[in-house]
Amino acid sequence: MSEDQHLKQYSVIVIDEVHERHIHTDFLLGVIKCLLKHREDLKLVLMSATINIDLFSGYFDDAPVIKVPGRLYPIELEYKPIKRDDSKAERLDPSPYLKIMQLIDHKFPEKERGDLLIFLSGMSEIMSVVEAAKIYATNTKKWIILPLHSALSVDEQDK
Structure with missing residues:
Protein backbone atom coordinates (compact mmCIF):
# COMPACT_ATOMS: atom_id res chain seq x y z
CA MET A 1 0.00 0.00 0.00
CA SER A 2 3.01 2.29 0.29
CA GLU A 3 3.17 2.58 -3.51
CA ASP A 4 -0.55 2.21 -4.30
CA GLN A 5 -2.60 3.30 -1.32
CA HIS A 6 -5.89 2.75 -3.17
CA LEU A 7 -4.95 -0.78 -4.31
CA LYS A 8 -6.02 0.04 -7.86
CA GLN A 9 -4.79 -3.30 -9.20
CA TYR A 10 -7.39 -5.16 -7.13
CA SER A 11 -11.12 -5.34 -7.69
CA VAL A 12 -11.96 -7.79 -4.87
CA ILE A 13 -10.48 -8.43 -1.43
CA VAL A 14 -11.41 -11.71 0.27
CA ILE A 15 -10.85 -12.31 3.98
CA ASP A 16 -11.64 -15.79 5.23
CA GLU A 17 -12.19 -16.85 8.86
CA VAL A 18 -12.90 -13.21 9.70
CA HIS A 19 -14.61 -14.23 12.96
CA GLU A 20 -11.25 -15.14 14.53
CA ARG A 21 -10.61 -11.45 15.30
CA HIS A 22 -6.83 -11.17 15.27
CA ILE A 23 -5.27 -7.73 15.65
CA HIS A 24 -3.85 -7.92 12.12
CA THR A 25 -7.25 -8.78 10.65
CA ASP A 26 -9.00 -6.07 12.66
CA PHE A 27 -6.39 -3.54 11.52
CA LEU A 28 -6.84 -4.69 7.92
CA LEU A 29 -10.61 -4.28 8.22
CA GLY A 30 -10.11 -0.71 9.45
CA VAL A 31 -7.80 0.09 6.54
CA ILE A 32 -10.23 -1.46 4.05
CA LYS A 33 -13.15 0.50 5.54
CA CYS A 34 -11.24 3.73 4.87
CA LEU A 35 -10.24 2.50 1.43
CA LEU A 36 -13.85 1.72 0.46
CA LYS A 37 -14.70 5.42 0.87
CA HIS A 38 -12.32 6.15 -2.02
CA ARG A 39 -12.99 3.03 -4.10
CA GLU A 40 -16.68 2.44 -4.74
CA ASP A 41 -15.73 -0.19 -7.33
CA LEU A 42 -13.78 -2.28 -4.80
CA LYS A 43 -15.62 -5.30 -3.44
CA LEU A 44 -14.96 -6.84 -0.03
CA VAL A 45 -15.90 -10.44 0.73
CA LEU A 46 -15.80 -11.52 4.37
CA MET A 47 -16.17 -15.23 4.94
CA SER A 48 -16.79 -17.27 8.05
CA ALA A 49 -18.88 -20.22 9.12
CA THR A 50 -19.57 -18.58 12.50
CA ILE A 51 -19.57 -14.86 11.76
CA ASN A 52 -21.48 -12.30 13.81
CA ILE A 53 -23.38 -10.96 10.81
CA ASP A 54 -24.79 -7.87 12.52
CA LEU A 55 -21.38 -6.81 13.83
CA PHE A 56 -19.60 -7.00 10.49
CA SER A 57 -22.47 -5.81 8.31
CA GLY A 58 -23.01 -2.86 10.63
CA TYR A 59 -19.31 -1.98 10.65
CA PHE A 60 -19.42 -1.77 6.87
CA ASP A 61 -22.49 0.50 6.74
CA ASP A 62 -25.11 -2.28 6.60
CA ALA A 63 -23.32 -4.13 3.82
CA PRO A 64 -25.41 -6.78 2.08
CA VAL A 65 -25.10 -10.32 3.37
CA ILE A 66 -25.19 -13.53 1.37
CA LYS A 67 -25.92 -16.57 3.49
CA VAL A 68 -24.85 -19.88 2.05
CA PRO A 69 -26.47 -22.77 3.88
CA GLY A 70 -24.44 -25.76 4.98
CA ARG A 71 -23.45 -28.43 2.55
CA LEU A 72 -25.26 -28.04 -0.74
CA TYR A 73 -24.08 -31.41 -1.93
CA PRO A 74 -23.87 -34.86 -0.40
CA ILE A 75 -20.80 -35.53 1.73
CA GLU A 76 -19.34 -38.99 1.97
CA LEU A 77 -16.56 -39.61 4.48
CA GLU A 78 -13.93 -42.24 3.93
CA TYR A 79 -11.44 -42.98 6.67
CA LYS A 80 -8.08 -44.35 5.67
CA PRO A 81 -5.73 -44.62 8.66
CA ILE A 82 -2.27 -43.26 7.99
CA LYS A 83 0.57 -45.58 8.85
CA ARG A 84 2.74 -43.66 11.29
CA ASP A 85 6.49 -43.96 11.21
CA ASP A 86 7.97 -42.96 14.53
CA SER A 87 11.21 -41.79 12.93
CA LYS A 88 11.31 -38.11 12.08
CA ALA A 89 11.32 -37.84 8.32
CA GLU A 90 12.80 -34.75 6.73
CA ARG A 91 10.02 -34.54 4.15
CA LEU A 92 6.29 -34.98 4.36
CA ASP A 93 5.08 -38.34 3.08
CA PRO A 94 2.91 -37.45 0.06
Whole structure:
Protein backbone atom coordinates (compact mmCIF):
# COMPACT_ATOMS: atom_id res chain seq x y z
CA MET A 1 0.00 0.00 0.00
CA SER A 2 3.01 2.29 0.29
CA GLU A 3 3.17 2.58 -3.51
CA ASP A 4 -0.55 2.21 -4.30
CA GLN A 5 -2.60 3.30 -1.32
CA HIS A 6 -5.89 2.75 -3.17
CA LEU A 7 -4.95 -0.78 -4.31
CA LYS A 8 -6.02 0.04 -7.86
CA GLN A 9 -4.79 -3.30 -9.20
CA TYR A 10 -7.39 -5.16 -7.13
CA SER A 11 -11.12 -5.34 -7.69
CA VAL A 12 -11.96 -7.79 -4.87
CA ILE A 13 -10.48 -8.43 -1.43
CA VAL A 14 -11.41 -11.71 0.27
CA ILE A 15 -10.85 -12.31 3.98
CA ASP A 16 -11.64 -15.79 5.23
CA GLU A 17 -12.19 -16.85 8.86
CA VAL A 18 -12.90 -13.21 9.70
CA HIS A 19 -14.61 -14.23 12.96
CA GLU A 20 -11.25 -15.14 14.53
CA ARG A 21 -10.61 -11.45 15.30
CA HIS A 22 -6.83 -11.17 15.27
CA ILE A 23 -5.27 -7.73 15.65
CA HIS A 24 -3.85 -7.92 12.12
CA THR A 25 -7.25 -8.78 10.65
CA ASP A 26 -9.00 -6.07 12.66
CA PHE A 27 -6.39 -3.54 11.52
CA LEU A 28 -6.84 -4.69 7.92
CA LEU A 29 -10.61 -4.28 8.22
CA GLY A 30 -10.11 -0.71 9.45
CA VAL A 31 -7.80 0.09 6.54
CA ILE A 32 -10.23 -1.46 4.05
CA LYS A 33 -13.15 0.50 5.54
CA CYS A 34 -11.24 3.73 4.87
CA LEU A 35 -10.24 2.50 1.43
CA LEU A 36 -13.85 1.72 0.46
CA LYS A 37 -14.70 5.42 0.87
CA HIS A 38 -12.32 6.15 -2.02
CA ARG A 39 -12.99 3.03 -4.10
CA GLU A 40 -16.68 2.44 -4.74
CA ASP A 41 -15.73 -0.19 -7.33
CA LEU A 42 -13.78 -2.28 -4.80
CA LYS A 43 -15.62 -5.30 -3.44
CA LEU A 44 -14.96 -6.84 -0.03
CA VAL A 45 -15.90 -10.44 0.73
CA LEU A 46 -15.80 -11.52 4.37
CA MET A 47 -16.17 -15.23 4.94
CA SER A 48 -16.79 -17.27 8.05
CA ALA A 49 -18.88 -20.22 9.12
CA THR A 50 -19.57 -18.58 12.50
CA ILE A 51 -19.57 -14.86 11.76
CA ASN A 52 -21.48 -12.30 13.81
CA ILE A 53 -23.38 -10.96 10.81
CA ASP A 54 -24.79 -7.87 12.52
CA LEU A 55 -21.38 -6.81 13.83
CA PHE A 56 -19.60 -7.00 10.49
CA SER A 57 -22.47 -5.81 8.31
CA GLY A 58 -23.01 -2.86 10.63
CA TYR A 59 -19.31 -1.98 10.65
CA PHE A 60 -19.42 -1.77 6.87
CA ASP A 61 -22.49 0.50 6.74
CA ASP A 62 -25.11 -2.28 6.60
CA ALA A 63 -23.32 -4.13 3.82
CA PRO A 64 -25.41 -6.78 2.08
CA VAL A 65 -25.10 -10.32 3.37
CA ILE A 66 -25.19 -13.53 1.37
CA LYS A 67 -25.92 -16.57 3.49
CA VAL A 68 -24.85 -19.88 2.05
CA PRO A 69 -26.47 -22.77 3.88
CA GLY A 70 -24.44 -25.76 4.98
CA ARG A 71 -23.45 -28.43 2.55
CA LEU A 72 -25.26 -28.04 -0.74
CA TYR A 73 -24.08 -31.41 -1.93
CA PRO A 74 -23.87 -34.86 -0.40
CA ILE A 75 -20.80 -35.53 1.73
CA GLU A 76 -19.34 -38.99 1.97
CA LEU A 77 -16.56 -39.61 4.48
CA GLU A 78 -13.93 -42.24 3.93
CA TYR A 79 -11.44 -42.98 6.67
CA LYS A 80 -8.08 -44.35 5.67
CA PRO A 81 -5.73 -44.62 8.66
CA ILE A 82 -2.27 -43.26 7.99
CA LYS A 83 0.57 -45.58 8.85
CA ARG A 84 2.74 -43.66 11.29
CA ASP A 85 6.49 -43.96 11.21
CA ASP A 86 7.97 -42.96 14.53
CA SER A 87 11.21 -41.79 12.93
CA LYS A 88 11.31 -38.11 12.08
CA ALA A 89 11.32 -37.84 8.32
CA GLU A 90 12.80 -34.75 6.73
CA ARG A 91 10.02 -34.54 4.15
CA LEU A 92 6.29 -34.98 4.36
CA ASP A 93 5.08 -38.34 3.08
CA PRO A 94 2.91 -37.45 0.06
CA SER A 95 1.29 -40.88 -0.20
CA PRO A 96 -1.95 -39.96 1.69
CA TYR A 97 -2.51 -37.13 -0.80
CA LEU A 98 -1.85 -39.44 -3.74
CA LYS A 99 -4.36 -41.89 -2.27
CA ILE A 100 -6.96 -39.11 -2.33
CA MET A 101 -6.23 -38.53 -6.01
CA GLN A 102 -6.47 -42.27 -6.69
CA LEU A 103 -9.76 -42.48 -4.80
CA ILE A 104 -11.18 -39.63 -6.89
CA ASP A 105 -9.97 -41.33 -10.09
CA HIS A 106 -11.70 -44.58 -9.12
CA LYS A 107 -14.94 -43.01 -7.86
CA PHE A 108 -15.72 -40.66 -10.73
CA PRO A 109 -16.08 -41.27 -14.47
CA GLU A 110 -13.21 -40.06 -16.64
CA LYS A 111 -15.42 -37.51 -18.39
CA GLU A 112 -16.50 -35.88 -15.14
CA ARG A 113 -14.36 -32.83 -14.41
CA GLY A 114 -13.61 -31.22 -11.09
CA ASP A 115 -10.93 -29.74 -8.91
CA LEU A 116 -8.99 -30.70 -5.81
CA LEU A 117 -7.52 -28.11 -3.47
CA ILE A 118 -4.96 -29.23 -0.88
CA PHE A 119 -3.79 -26.89 1.87
CA LEU A 120 -0.33 -27.54 3.29
CA SER A 121 1.56 -25.69 5.99
CA GLY A 122 4.91 -24.91 4.41
CA MET A 123 7.08 -24.79 1.33
CA SER A 124 8.78 -28.18 1.87
CA GLU A 125 5.39 -29.87 2.35
CA ILE A 126 4.03 -28.19 -0.78
CA MET A 127 7.04 -29.19 -2.87
CA SER A 128 6.94 -32.79 -1.62
CA VAL A 129 3.27 -33.25 -2.50
CA VAL A 130 3.53 -31.34 -5.80
CA GLU A 131 6.51 -33.43 -6.91
CA ALA A 132 4.71 -36.72 -6.20
CA ALA A 133 1.39 -35.45 -7.62
CA LYS A 134 3.08 -34.39 -10.88
CA ILE A 135 4.50 -37.89 -11.31
CA TYR A 136 1.04 -39.34 -10.66
CA ALA A 137 -0.51 -36.84 -13.09
CA THR A 138 1.99 -37.73 -15.81
CA ASN A 139 1.25 -41.43 -15.39
CA THR A 140 -2.54 -41.10 -15.33
CA LYS A 141 -2.92 -38.12 -17.69
CA LYS A 142 -5.92 -37.04 -15.61
CA TRP A 143 -4.58 -34.18 -13.51
CA ILE A 144 -3.06 -30.75 -13.93
CA ILE A 145 -0.97 -29.88 -10.88
CA LEU A 146 -0.68 -26.17 -10.08
CA PRO A 147 1.07 -25.20 -6.86
CA LEU A 148 0.29 -21.86 -5.25
CA HIS A 149 2.54 -20.28 -2.63
CA SER A 150 4.13 -16.94 -1.82
CA ALA A 151 7.41 -17.64 -3.65
CA LEU A 152 5.74 -18.00 -7.07
CA SER A 153 6.00 -15.20 -9.57
CA VAL A 154 2.81 -13.33 -10.44
CA ASP A 155 2.82 -15.00 -13.88
CA GLU A 156 2.97 -18.45 -12.27
CA GLN A 157 0.18 -17.52 -9.84
CA ASP A 158 -2.02 -16.36 -12.73
CA LYS A 159 -2.05 -19.82 -14.35
